[in-house]
Amino acid sequence: MNNTLTLFICITGIYTSFITWGYLQEQITIQKFGPNNEQFHAPFIINLVQNLFGFIVGYIYLYWKTSNSTIKVSIFNKNLIKSLVLISLTQSLSSPIGLSSTNHLGYLLYTLSKSCKLIPVMIVQYVLYQKRFPRYKYLVVGIVTIGVVLFTLGLPSKKNSSDINGNLSIGLLYIFISLLLDGLTNSLQDDLFKKNQNLSGAHLMTGLNLVSFILTLGYTTILSNQLKYSIDFISQYPSILKEIVLYAVCGALGQIFIFITLEKFGSLILVTITVTRKMISMLLSVFLFGHDLNLNQWSGLFLVFGGIGLEAYLKLNQKKQSTITTDTKKEK
Template sequence: MGRTKSPPKRREPSEITIEGNGVTKRTGNGRGDVSKMLDKTIIDDGETDKAHAARAAEPGVFNLLACVAAIYGAFLTWSVLQERITTTTYGPASAPQRWTHAIFLNTVQSLLASLVGYAYLFFTTAHPHKPGRPAPIFPSAAITKPLILIAITSSLASPFGYASLKHIDYITFVLAKSCKLLPVLFLHVTLFRKRIALYKFAVVVLVTLGVAVFTLHAPSAAAKAAKHNAKNAAGANKVYGLFLLSVNLLFDGLTNTVQDDIFLKFKTYSSPQMMCAMNILATILTSAYLVLSPYVAPTPIGQYIGMGTGNELAEALSFIKAHPQVGYDVVGFALCGALGQVAIYYTLGKFGSLVLTTVTVTRKMLTMLLSVVWFGHRITRMQWLGVGLVFGGIGGEAGMKVLKKKEAARKQRDRRFSEAGRHRKEAGIKKE
């Protein structure tokens, strides 16, 4: 039997579809229909759908402003309580007493922050395999090691900073702390081999320079520094003080960059989990110090590092018993610190350590500006220059981010239309 030629099929335009019941349906012709067609393709493609969901969940400017407001509000109150705890004189005028138990204070704060952090974890991060339970704080041994590292560095940073003030003047300390962005950026580039955009280097330099100029030209700070220098010029080992301050900055920078690296390597690890882990480990470390210090203080090592009597736990509890108001201030201080940490870890997880460090560094300068407005202090021209540099750097970064987002959106839109054209072509070939 000879082969018969089948009748030719009428080729329909790509915008016309023939449904299974024989009904011919015109879907239209235009870019809007191409987008609809591509939307179906995107939904069918799991990876593209996930990427689209991730972009939709990306935090925006208002989210960042809320984080900044929460950090400023919590830590401004925290700093007021800290000053009241450490500067208030208690007892009779003939035998005044002041609170000097920093490790005990940090232990109470980390303990309360652990509890607040667990509540934050419980209500925001569910266990991936056990409904109704929070995500594990230490999900694997691999993540525990870097968590222990940053718990150690964060616990050691403050003591090194306070110890440096015995050997250097206050203005040097403030200036170096204002340059906190530099070690963070340096460790990002050297330790973790990350490529940083050139404009971010410019932002870091502008913000650091602006805070430095503002601080150096503050009349009250300059007078305080001069007085401090005159009082402590003799016998001050500035080289050793700068070494201690460098260790403090290194620990601060290492803490922030390792936190970034943890979020990068462990994608499912959340900010509430890190907050809990950090504070639990810090509480263990500082509690161990309080318990063991009476036994270490009498040894040559304890005497060399200046541990004193080493009986800080008993002395702190005795002080609170004699002056109950201190106990309320300590609890308030710890609560503000815990709530501030929630805002900090949320900001860290959503925006990264460079943004977080920018917020914490500029908080000091904005606090000084608030003081100027509230109490009517005078700002010098050089200080206004510092303000301009800081906000110029921050504004420039915000502008660059807007431009980058617009460029990314344009490329994504072009890619969608390109994929739509390819799918239309493939659909036409199949119908032939």
């Protein structure tokens, strides 16, 4: 009963936090201000605020989680910091590069593509760790890839404010780089957990957000003028600051529910929850922001989520078979 209640709270938390988070992300990305219809183009600043709130909430979560624990793991361990810096580097670059693609193509294609993390994760693990995968995973990757291709082919050839705002090729290149960085991030995280058995999700959340905040602050002050640009933009249009802060709070709270689900119920349940959440977010985006989808795009959309859903279903069956085999051996 307690597990059922905890799962219900986690599902509610993930849905509430990330559906709101997704809505605010699109709102911040596409809304226009003033007589000249200016848009806010500072993805590093959005991530900087997200990292700050993620660290604050993560540290509170870590303190609460470890206060009664006899096992203490410091996120300031030198060896751990090295791994966190590498993961944070790929993670902190992935999101702003991905968001930059929305300057060239529609937010829906960006969201759909970011749902296909399975492909770069498999490629990176195959190349770097020589890891082999069961056949059904290759089937899933094929279905997901066809879905993204169909959705891309369904984009109009002419520029449209809700679909293509710039150069399609550049937008797709940004998405490809972002997905490759996602693949590196997930593979490095898996490797970190294997090497540090006492490391929890709370440690990772706190450490990654701290290091990502420092790195992103460096990007905004040294490598770009986004900090000054953002200060000037927010001074002129202060309403966007409320949306960015609310976006960051939703993301930080959502991470808590994700890590609780991961620790208590495993990745299979988490994947099922997040896939359905993304589907709801995309459908809401279609209706709330007035996106018009043609047959190719609807087909691509359902192929992507159908492929990810198929993977979750096959994993569940595989896990059941493994459990039955284990129980049978114990009975013998």
